[in-house]
């Protein structure tokens with residue numbers, strides 16, 4: 001019902017201001033859930049796998065993102081490198097389907113869609129260089145519906161980087177993490 005009112009108001013505004021794509025922000029009702037157009041203004045962002053069987057939601061914008069060139073990521077994803085992003089673990093939730101886990105190395109869990117194989121998450125039980133990984137939810141940045149909200153900078157594990165990948169001049173690069 002609220003969505004219908006909002007749509008009516010937006011359509012009315014388009015008639016008054018035809019050059020505007022959307023009504024002014026104060027006509028957007030943030031409690032109108034399920035409307036993808038709301039995501040740009042809200043603090044909630046959705047993502048999911050290639051086939052759509054698994055969907056997830058994050059609260060807020062990732063506070064860190066990096067390109068990982070490690071050999072494990074290369075093989076797990078079938079790509080030369082992967083762009084990871086992280087948010088506090090409590091800000092990540094699966095909203096559809098189930099993430100399947102591959103735990104080849106004990107304590108390191110790579111999550112993927114069991115139907116299409118898209119890698120979605122990475123979790124580790126342990127502390128690495130003073131950082132407790134169990135408090136973070138790591139996920140593949142490109143699986144967000146809007147990957148542009150992520151700002152990856154660092155390249156990590158460049159000691160494993162394929163020789164035919166050339167990093168941009170001056171890009172921050174680290175041999176390990």
Ligand SMILES: [Zn+2]
Nearest residue numbers: 049051113116
């Ligand atoms: Zn899938």
Ligand SMILES: [Zn+2]
Nearest residue numbers: 068069070073
């Ligand atoms: Zn990696």
